[in-house]
Amino acid sequence: MKLIDILVGVSLISLIQLTPGPASASEYETIRFSENDVVCTFAARPNFGREVRLSKPSREARKSVEWLSDYVGIHPNFQIMAGKFESGASPVAFAAIHDSVRFIVYDVDIMYQSAKNTVTWRDLGVMAHEMGHHISGATTLGTKSPHDGELEADRAAGHLLRLLGASVEQALSMASVFSSEGSLTHPPRQEREDAIIDGWENAQALLQATR
Numbered sequence: 455m456k457l458i459d460i461l462v463g464v465s466l467i468s469l470i471q472l473t474p475g476p477a478s479a480s481e482y483e484t485i486r487f488s489e490n491d492v493v494c495t496f497a498a499r500p501n502f503g504r505e506v507r508l509s510k511p512s513r514e515a516r517k518s519v520e521w522l523s524d525y526v527g528i529h530p531n532f533q534i535m536a537g538k539f540e541s542g543a544s545p546v547a548f549a550a551i552h553d554s555v556r557f558i559v560y561d562v563d564i565m566y567q568s569a570k571n572t573v574t575w576r577d578l579g580v581m582a583h584e585m586g587h588h589i590s591g592a593t594t595l596g597t598k599s600p601h602d603g604e605l606e607a608d609r610a611a612g613h614l615l616r617l618l619g620a621s622v623e624q625a626l627s628m629a630s631v632f633s634s635e636g637s638l639t640h641p642p643r644q645e646r647e648d649a650i651i652d653g654w655e656n657a658q659a660l661l662q663a664t665r
């Protein structure tokens with residue numbers, strides 16, 4: 455089934471249906487990410503344990519990144535992994551480069567908790583944000599400031615979700631875990647929501663201009 459077939463008729467609800475597929479294997483390995491490896495955590499958790507127990511991603515997580523990569527027009531050369539984190543210290547997801555591999559790690563206990571073969575706009579938005587860090591070059595070039603880097607990734611996520619058919623409200627569902635006050639690494643929720651809306655509106659204008 456092509457992506458467009460999957461998306462038709464579901465843009466008004468918060469779930470995207472996948473056709474059923476084989477279950478992912480759950481083999482674990484542990485990687486210790488250094489402070490320099492990790493560029494972004496989705497939620498403001500700078501002190502999360504960087505020794506992360508990883509397993510293969512769910513099919514829904516893998517498909518999410520494949521869709522997003524297709525829309526950007528790039529090969530999805532990211533290592534997507536499911537991670538286990540201590541309760542209360544979850545980054546939700548993070549982007550890192552480790553041994554020259556571009557990682558996107560998501561918390562297996564928080565992300566992709568909806569029914570099998572479905573992807574929520576929130577989960578898609580989180581993955582788009584992490585991809586945004588990689589695509590913008592933040593994982594290799596660094597950014598001017600952590601806050602600028604976060605807003606850039608939020609803008610990219612809003613943009614990508616609009617291209618995939620999300621409404622503004624659906625794109626903003628990823629903001630449910632944002633901190634209202636922000637932190638040293640992450641801007642306050644309102645600023646991040648504004649960045650998502652900005653990216654969404656840019657994509658909307660692009661779609662209208664090229665129609």
Ligand SMILES: [Zn+2]
Pocket residue numbers: 494495496583584587603604607
């Ligand atoms: Zn980030």
